[in-house]
Amino acid sequence: MAHLLHLDSSLRSEGSRSRRLSAHYAKLWSAAHPDGTVTYRDLAVDPIPHLDEAGFTAAFTPEADRTPEQNDSFKVSTELIDELVAADTVVVGLPLYNFSVPSTFKAWFDRIVSERTLGRLTETKLVVVTARGGGYGPGTPREGWDHREPWLRHAVSNLGITDVTFVDAELTLARESPQMIPLDLGAAEDQSFAAALAAIEELLAA
């Protein structure tokens, strides 16, 4: 049975573009897979505790020898890994924070890298729907400053995931940031968001 893992990581509950995009994907995915099941995890509302020494060393310690701290931390990682391994598609709502991914997403990622996932997720499809305040397109002064995509593509290739699609909505601060408001980029923001919604629809129509 088809299974979707749906992750969000925007710190905003109101106005988040990445949440709107991931919800759009999940809705269309569910319509396309009437018997499919979905696991939803909100990494901002319920942050994953950082991988700690107990959790890291637990992976290399025989179960019978683990301390209670190792067991507790390992249990957190195991639940996340179970959710990931069960999914054939993963959709992630991923804002750009300081030119990289939200730390809540990185905390999740550090826990799902394990001998159960490294090189093993060759059948998993990853769709990353993103939002960023500025413009980073070809020829713009900040082209190449968005480090999410190159990092994540490398990081998941280590897990065997090669079916990766990014859908970006940008200029989301056009009407919010005092520096950007005078640039009058509202129409370009709307165009970018509409294109992102359309790209998601195309992915699920395919």
Ligand SMILES: Cc1cc2nc3c(=O)[nH]c(=O)nc-3n(C[C@H](O)[C@H](O)[C@H](O)COP(=O)(O)O)c2cc1C
């Ligand atoms: C902590 C933080 C850091 C941010 N850093 C950047 C940045 O480096 N570049 C950028 O273009 N926008 C940046 N933004 C703006 C967000 O990328 C933008 O508001 C985006 O729409 C957030 O996703 P959301 O709409 O899903 O909440 C930042 C916002 C926050 C809250």
